[in-house]
Amino acid sequence: xxxxxxxxxxxxxxxxxxxxxxxxxxxxxxxxxxxxxxxxxxxxxxxxxxxxxxxxxxxxxxxxxxxxxxxxxxxxxxxxxxxxxxxxxxxxxxxxxxxxxxxxxxxxxxxxxxxxxxxxxxxxxxxxxxxxxxxxxxxxxxxxxxxxxxxxxxxxxxxxxxxxxxxxxxxxxxxxxxxxxxxxxxxxxxxxxxxxxxxxxxxxxxxxxxxxxxxxxxxxxxxxxxxxxxxxxxxxxxxxxxxxxxxxxxxxxxxxxxxxxxxxxxxxxxxxxxxxxxxxxxxxxxxxxxxxxxxxxxxxxxxxxxxxxxxxxxxxxxxxxxxxxxxxxxxxxxxxxxxxxxxxxxxxxxxxxxxxxxxxxxxxxxxxxxxxxxxxxxxxxxxxxxxxxxxxxxxxxxxxxxxxxxxxxxxxxxxxxxxxxxxx
Amino acid sequence: xxxxxxxxxxxxxxxxxxxxxxxxxxxxxxxxxxxxxxxxxxxxxxxxxxxxxxxxxxxxxxxxxxxxxxxxxxxxxxxxxxxxxxxxxxxxxxxxxxxxxxxxxxxxxxxxxxxxxxxxxxxxxxxxxxxxxxxxxxxxxxxxxxxxxxxxxxxxxxxxxxxxxxxxxxxxxxxxxxxxxxxxxxxxxxxxxxxxxxxxxxxxxxxxxxxxxxxxxxxxxxxxxxxxxxxxxxxxxxxxxxxxxxxxxxxxxxxxxxxxxxxxxxxxxxxxxxxxxxxxxxxxxxxxxxxxxxxxxxxxxxxxxxxxxxxxxxxxxxxxxxxxxxxxxxxxxxxxxxxxxxxxxxxxxxxxxxxxxxxxxxxxxxxxxxxxxxxxxxxxxxxxxxxxxxxxxxxxxxxxxxxxxxxxxxxxxxxxxxxxxxxx
Numbered sequence: 001x002x003x004x005x006x007x008x009x010x011x012x013x014x015x016x017x018x019x020x021x022x023x024x025x026x027x028x029x030x031x032x033x034x035x036x037x038x039x040x041x042x043x044x045x046x047x048x049x050x051x052x053x054x055x056x057x058x059x060x061x062x063x064x065x066x067x068x069x070x071x072x073x074x075x076x077x078x079x080x081x082x083x084x085x086x087x088x089x090x091x092x093x094x095x096x097x098x099x100x101x102x103x104x105x106x107x108x109x110x111x112x113x114x115x116x117x118x119x120x121x122x123x124x125x126x127x128x129x130x131x132x133x134x135x136x137x138x139x140x141x142x143x144x145x146x147x148x149x150x151x152x153x154x155x156x157x158x159x160x161x162x163x164x165x166x167x168x169x170x171x172x173x174x175x176x177x178x179x180x181x182x183x184x185x186x187x188x189x190x191x192x193x194x195x196x197x198x199x200x201x202x203x204x205x206x207x208x209x210x211x212x213x214x215x216x217x218x219x220x221x222x223x224x225x226x227x228x229x230x231x232x233x234x235x236x237x238x239x240x241x242x243x244x245x246x247x248x249x250x251x252x253x254x255x256x257x258x259x260x261x262x263x264x265x266x267x268x269x270x271x272x273x274x275x276x277x278x279x280x281x282x283x284x285x286x287x288x289x290x291x292x293x294x295x296x297x298x299x300x301x302x303x304x305x306x307x308x309x310x311x312x313x314x315x316x317x318x319x320x321x322x323x324x325x326x327x328x329x330x331x332x333x334x335x336x337x338x339x340x341x342x343x344x345x346x347x348x349x350x351x352x353x354x355x356x357x358x359x360x361x362x363x364x365x366x367x368x369x370x371x372x373x374x375x376x377x378x379x380x381x382x383x384x385x386x387x388x389x390x391x392x393x394x395x396x397x398x399x400x401x402x403x404x405x406x407x408x409x410x411x412x413x414x415x416x417x418x419x420x421x422x423x424x
Numbered sequence: 425x426x427x428x429x430x431x432x433x434x435x436x437x438x439x440x441x442x443x444x445x446x447x448x449x450x451x452x453x454x455x456x457x458x459x460x461x462x463x464x465x466x467x468x469x470x471x472x473x474x475x476x477x478x479x480x481x482x483x484x485x486x487x488x489x490x491x492x493x494x495x496x497x498x499x500x501x502x503x504x505x506x507x508x509x510x511x512x513x514x515x516x517x518x519x520x521x522x523x524x525x526x527x528x529x530x531x532x533x534x535x536x537x538x539x540x541x542x543x544x545x546x547x548x549x550x551x552x553x554x555x556x557x558x559x560x561x562x563x564x565x566x567x568x569x570x571x572x573x574x575x576x577x578x579x580x581x582x583x584x585x586x587x588x589x590x591x592x593x594x595x596x597x598x599x600x601x602x603x604x605x606x607x608x609x610x611x612x613x614x615x616x617x618x619x620x621x622x623x624x625x626x627x628x629x630x631x632x633x634x635x636x637x638x639x640x641x642x643x644x645x646x647x648x649x650x651x652x653x654x655x656x657x658x659x660x661x662x663x664x665x666x667x668x669x670x671x672x673x674x675x676x677x678x679x680x681x682x683x684x685x686x687x688x689x690x691x692x693x694x695x696x697x698x699x700x701x702x703x704x705x706x707x708x709x710x711x712x713x714x715x716x717x718x719x720x721x722x723x724x725x726x727x728x729x730x731x732x733x734x735x736x737x738x739x740x741x742x743x744x745x746x747x748x749x750x751x752x753x754x755x756x757x758x759x760x761x762x763x764x765x766x767x768x769x770x771x772x773x774x775x776x777x778x779x780x781x782x783x784x785x786x787x788x789x790x791x792x793x794x795x796x797x798x799x800x801x802x803x804x805x806x807x808x809x810x811x812x813x814x815x816x817x818x819x820x821x822x823x824x825x826x827x828x829x830x831x832x833x834x835x836x837x838x839x840x841x842x843x844x845x846x847x848x
Contacts, residue, residue: 016477053440053507054510054511056440068514068518069513071524072511072514072517075506075509075525075527078506079504082502082506083474086497086499086500087477087500090478093493094492100495100496101496106574150530151530
């Protein structure tokens with residue numbers, strides 16, 4: 001007997017048939033004797049419709065009036081999950097599973113006041129735990145809670161993953177199962193490398209690097225939260241038949257477990273290869289090398305909402321001037337250049353160069369902390385394929401390499417192979 | 425300066441354009457210096473969609489499980505008003521009117537636990553009144569409140585009228601304006617009698633008789649509530665341009681005011697002619713005339729959910745046997761006859777006769793309390809047209825006459841004319 005949280009996203013609850021299928025997944029776990037809470041998103045497309053309505057209102061006439069009130073936006077958009085939760089509760093009851101729906105304000109899930117992008121502050125799981133102990137499934141609206149103003153607050157798009165992990169932490173659940181339209185986390189993108197393998201386990205730290213680099217399986221915030229609270233999070237497919245072989249195997253179901261690295265007995269040196277396309281490289285030549293100059297460059301870029309990724313600064317030759325290279329999304333190059341030009345006087349640099357159409361390829365693995373030569377292997381492999389390296393940044397568990405766009409797929413396959421990820 | 429509640433139904437808020445039009449109606453009243461609360465329904469068609477989803481779930485397998493859980497039904501269906509309230513608040517803000525949405529549980533509007541058909545027990549209007557005093561419009565979700573179980577409870581279809589009147593009572597509003605797709609209450613159905621006139625005023629009692637007889641302008645419950653709390657309720661059209669002449673005339677806007685009879689200075693003897701089609705007449709011949717026999721007949725019919733309308737019982741000739749005639753909806757005749765047959769032994773009657781396709785025509789007016797001969801006028805007028813009277817029932821302010829279906833329109837026009845209702 002275990003306590004589990006099951007989360008189903010919008011495509012998994014897109015219509016009544018799929019909601020009924022979700023109910024069968026839940027029943028399987030209930031029948032196995034587990035205590036179950038379910039977190040649901042709005043039916044696919046519903047949130048977009050509601051957002052379009054909220055944003056489709058005529059623009060404010062006075063400049064002091066906001067385009068729309070985020071608190072009203074929240075009240076409108078949160079209704080989508082409310083509908084799904086009620087429907088799933090009915091679907092569960094219809095197959096003999098005791099269930100009731102819970103809206104964020106009923107539990108309550110308390111958030112801060114940042115409507116539209118609220119953070120969960122506290123969840124009182126006591127009543128849910130009591131009822132789950134009596135065999136009742138709790139069906140909880142994802143993506144929302146109640147703010148200090150007693151109004152519904154949403155967590156921002158994709159927030160249902162975060163809701164699920166937070167609820168799993170509050171309920172001290174043994175596992176948080178994220179049912180989604182992929183069946184787990186792969187060593188790299190299978191569309192680029194068909195030999196990519198599904199990982200049985202991946203550490204929180206690795207998943208964070210994978211997610212922010214574009215693995216797109218789980219919301220980054222939810223992984224951070226899982227790491228902090230050590231919530232074992234299982235990514236698995238909602239499109240498998242609920243009674244398919246192995247689906248009910250608690251210790252080893254199909255999917256990928258995101259967990260503490262202590263739980264990963266046989267650690268690989270490298271776990272996966274991620275990539276991010278459409279990066280642009282911007283280089284400032286002969287920048288003043290003095291305290292505060294980095295802040296002078298990146299402060300205004302952040303204010304302009306430009307997401308700076310890799311930053312490379314070399315030791316200056318003479319101690320007074322240096323080169324600074326960084327990447328931004330290709331679509332933001334012009335905006336970034338305009339911001340830099342405007343601040344040229346205060347920052348002080350000789351020239352600025354930029355080039356779009358770059359790709360960042362990253363090698364990720366907690367094993368590299370204790371293994372030397374991981375980076376050298378990558379550089380050598382890329383060199384052998386004639387791929388030029390534009391910039392390199394490293395962290396404890398990641399090596400990121402900026403290369404020319406056309407070499408993206410070749411680089412991913414080369415690195416995937418050189419670390420033996422295509423072998424079982 | 426006055427305090428008013430404005431209620432808009434589903435067709436009035438069916439899309440973003442209409443919601444913006446509603447906002448202009450509200451702004452007109454705010455600009456006139458009034459304190460305003462608005463009660464909204466779900467966008468037209470939305471409630472039906474949600475109900476269909478809730479009811480479309482696969483049927484329960486075990487007979488002990490209900491078809492659907494009314495509490496979940498409420499959570500699902502109540503989301504429709506939540507969306508409209510948020511959208512209207514944004515629309516108001518966009519034209520410079522301070523506004524916020526309120527869901528039933530936030531105010532709170534407390535109801536009993538009869539999910540799906542809950543009754544309002546109490547409304548705490550203090551915070552709304554405070555904010556309205558500061559110039560903020562309160563946009564309230566109609567049709568719902570919160571039950572003693574801390575879950576959303578809906579009032580049943582059409583409940584938004586009831587919400588509006590209850591809120592008007594709680595806020596001690598000067599008037600409750602019901603904006604709908606008709607522009608008031610008429611002396612009779614204009615589709616039958618083109619000379620029908622819109623009434624400037626009608627008493628609560630008369631409106632109750634009109635509504636239950638098929639005037640279909642306002643939910644009966646909302647009129648009952650308005651009568652109890654003496655809420656002056658104004659029926660008016662939401663499809664008029666918000667700035668059309670007279671719309672902002674507080675004392676005399678276009679529409680029909682439902683009010684206490686004391687407020688109606690020039691009382692007409694007869695206010696309107698209502699009718700109900702598809703009635704069936706059932707007569708029991710030579711029923712035992714003893715205490716409890718009526719209960720023996722109508723108790724089982726009520727248990728079978730058959731709505732009995734007119735009931736006529738004559739004094740028995742010999743003190744032991746009598747005839748009993750009553751009407752039911754034509755569609756329920758077979759069911760009613762089966763129920764009667766089943767209870768024949770306990771009730772005791774010689775024979776049962778039935779005839780469908782009847783019409784009940786009613787003459788309504790508080791003035792008839794103090795005027796003799798009102799009924800005689802009706803009987804004479806119908807006789808002159810050769811219309812046979814099947815049964816008659818009367819109350820203090822109503823005379824109902826059962827006639828053969830084909831004479832319905834002729835009877836309505838005849839009565840409308842004989843009481844002078846077609847004259848200004």
